Amino acid sequence: MAERRSDRGGIAFGPAEGKNVSLKCFRESLAAGLFAAAACICVLAVVLICAFLLANGIPGMVRIGVFDFLTGTRWKPSNNLYGIMPMILGSLYVTAGALLVGVPAGILTALFMSRFASRRMLKFMKPAVSLLAGIPSVVFGFFGLVVIVPLIRELFGGNGSSLLAACVLLGMMILPTIITVSESALNAVPQSYYEGALALGATHERAVFRVVLPAAKSGVAASVILGIGRAIGEAMAVMMVAGNWPVIPDSLLKGVRTLTSNIVMEMGYAADLHREALIATAVVLFVFILSINLLFSILKRRAGL
Amino acid sequence: MAKFEIENLNLWYGSHHALKHVSLSIEALKITALIGPSGCGKSTLLKTLNRMNDLVEGCRITGRVLLDGQDVYGGMDTSLLRRRVGMVFQKPNPFPMSVYDNVAFGPRTHGIRGKARLDDIVERSLRAAAIWDELKDCLKKDALRLSGGQQQRLCIARALAVEPEVLLMDEPTSALDPISTSRIEDLVVSLKQNYTIIIVTHNMQQAARISDRTAFFLLGELVEYGDTEKLFSLPRDKRTENYITGRFG
Ligand SMILES: Nc1ncnc2c1ncn2[C@@H]1O[C@H](COP(=O)(O)OP(=O)(O)OP(=O)(O)O)[C@@H](O)[C@H]1O
Ligand SMILES: [Mg+2]
Numbered sequence: 421m422a423e424r425r426s427d428r429g430g431i432a433f434g435p436a437e438g439k440n441v442s443l444k445c446f447r448e449s450l451a452a453g454l455f456a457a458a459a460c461i462c463v464l465a466v467v468l469i470c471a472f473l474l475a476n477g478i479p480g481m482v483r484i485g486v487f488d489f490l491t492g493t494r495w496k497p498s499n500n501l502y503g504i505m506p507m508i509l510g511s512l513y514v515t516a517g518a519l520l521v522g523v524p525a526g527i528l529t530a531l532f533m534s535r536f537a538s539r540r541m542l543k544f545m546k547p548a549v550s551l552l553a554g555i556p557s558v559v560f561g562f563f564g565l566v567v568i569v570p571l572i573r574e575l576f577g578g579n580g581s582s583l584l585a586a587c588v589l590l591g592m593m594i595l596p597t598i599i600t601v602s603e604s605a606l607n608a609v610p611q612s613y614y615e616g617a618l619a620l621g622a623t624h625e626r627a628v629f630r631v632v633l634p635a636a637k638s639g640v641a642a643s644v645i646l647g648i649g650r651a652i653g654e655a656m657a658v659m660m661v662a663g664n665w666p667v668i669p670d671s672l673l674k675g676v677r678t679l680t681s682n683i684v685m686e687m688g689y690a691a692d693l694h695r696e697a698l699i700a701t702a703v704v705l706f707v708f709i710l711s712i713n714l715l716f717s718i719l720k721r722r723a724g725l
Numbered sequence: 726m727a728k729f730e731i732e733n734l735n736l737w738y739g740s741h742h743a744l745k746h747v748s749l750s751i752e753a754l755k756i757t758a759l760i761g762p763s764g765c766g767k768s769t770l771l772k773t774l775n776r777m778n779d780l781v782e783g784c785r786i787t788g789r790v791l792l793d794g795q796d797v798y799g800g801m802d803t804s805l806l807r808r809r810v811g812m813v814f815q816k817p818n819p820f821p822m823s824v825y826d827n828v829a830f831g832p833r834t835h836g837i838r839g840k841a842r843l844d845d846i847v848e849r850s851l852r853a854a855a856i857w858d859e860l861k862d863c864l865k866k867d868a869l870r871l872s873g874g875q876q877q878r879l880c881i882a883r884a885l886a887v888e889p890e891v892l893l894m895d896e897p898t899s900a901l902d903p904i905s906t907s908r909i910e911d912l913v914v915s916l917k918q919n920y921t922i923i924i925v926t927h928n929m930q931q932a933a934r935i936s937d938r939t940a941f942f943l944l945g946e947l948v949e950y951g952d953t954e955k956l957f958s959l960p961r962d963k964r965t966e967n968y969i970t971g972r973f974g
Binding site: 617618619621 | 775804811812814819820821822830834835880884
């Protein structure tokens with residue numbers, strides 16, 4: 421008897437629990453659907469941008485002549501001359517210069533934060549670095565305009581708006597990227613490597629520079645690649661300090677125009693072929709960014725980040 | 726003659742008293758085994774001998790540790806100390822670089838340059854660690870791609886390359902298969918000719934097989950220290966007997 425009753429109790433309890441379960445199922449599938457939709461929107465955005473760029477950029481490029489467009493050294497929309505070599509080189513120069521400034525400083529800072537700084541120092545440095553990362557590029561540009569440009573004018577002459585100014589400013593702007601990614605790569609290096617080096621009689625400095633840093637090299641390289649991406653894609657700050665001549669610069673003190681600033685400066689009023697040439701410029705920029713991303717993901721896989 | 730003289734050593738990790746009034750003298754050119762249950766302070770004692778404890782925050786030491794009569798904690802240069810007292814860790818920890826660079830790291834650290842000299846040191850160290858024949862054709866290979874046993878012997882070679890006087894080994898075979906283990910045991914015995922060796926082990930047979938002297942620790946105290954044969958056949962302390970016969974705890 422007793423067994424039966426408890427049996428019935430079990431049955432009576434069953435449907436209520438079943439309802440709960442189905443409600444939970446429904447909620448879960450709703451959530452999953454939402455996430456899937458969000459993911460789709462993200463992928464769709466990328467696909468749409470790609471399609472838009474290619475559909476609008478390629479015809480213009482073909483009309484100008486792909487070779488003339490990519491290797492032409494004169495950009496004069498009023499004369500129907502659309503050669504973007506100065507801008508390609510401008511972007512490369514500016515990026516290379518930014519790396520010269522930002523990479524050594526960034527890696528040394530990351531090393532300092534990871535292996536030398538006291539906890540008290542870190543308490544100040546970490547927020548400082550993330551604040552630097554959060555500063556809008558217009559503000560950086562403004563800083564460049566009122567501090568770096570006049571400084572260069574004072575020190576080296578010229579009007580100050582120059583390749584040099586852009587390099588220094590971009591070097592500062594890529595610092596947070598390089599510091600944070602390098603630092604986490606350095607922190608991920610097993611302590612046993614460091615201890616192994618010390619046990620052989622190495623000093624702290626030697627252990628850090630000769631064992632820990634090389635062990636983190638893929639991660640550090642990844643940080644540099646990310647920095648390149650940031651530098652090559654920056655438009656606003658560079659535009660504010662670079663002088664923006666569409667001419668291949670022959671000195672650090674000459675003005676320079678990058679792919680990005682070329683687009684930003686002229687897109688507002690461009691029409692017809694001019695407009696298409698600017699979109700084609702964006703295609704070139706896109707190809708650069710794509711290869712950088714590819715390189716980054718390869719390195720990331722190798723670093724195991 | 727005593728290589729290390731440890732006098733009334735006490736060590737605290739914060740408030741945890743990890744070594745209590747330990748006194749013992751380690752004889753030169755002998756193998757000394759440190760045994761005892763987990764957490765009794767064997768690794769801690771080993772690390773006081775080459776001052777790797779300096780890395781541990783809140784670690785406090787009283788007493789004296791003398792290496793050839795010189796106080797290790799009396800202003801001795803740690804770099805010089807660690808050059809004289811090499812260490813092999815429990816888990817093989819080769820650097821993520823080539824076999825050659827691993828072995829050459831120590832000599833380079835101590836200012837040895839010149840390819841011919843380094844080549845010679847690398848070969849001698851790898852030979853001494855009984856791994857030359859396996860690796861002589863792949864000195865450029867990434868050390869992390871070696872097997873666990875090879876890695877550990879490479880680490881021994883790396884330690885030998887700076888020509889230490891003492892070799893500290895913290896359970897060097899605990900991560901290895903029986904064959905690699907017996908190779909390393911043979912190696913340790915052969916190294917006795919030139920090096921003073923202190924080895925931590927959880928393996929009673931291993932301690933009995935290879936060591937000349939054995940120290941038994943319990944909860945940070947040195948319970949018994951003596952010739953290995955005597956300690957294993959006729960332990961003086963009841964606790965030692967219980968431990969080595971497996972009736973512990
Ligand atoms: N870095 C540290 N900080 C705080 N306490 C520690 C530290 N290292 C070890 N200890 C403590 O000191 C005691 C001795 O540790 P030790 O590593 O020397 O033991 P062990 O005898 O080597 O043990 P095992 O056989 O498991 O390796 C343990 O109680 C441990 O918890
Ligand atoms: Mg231990």
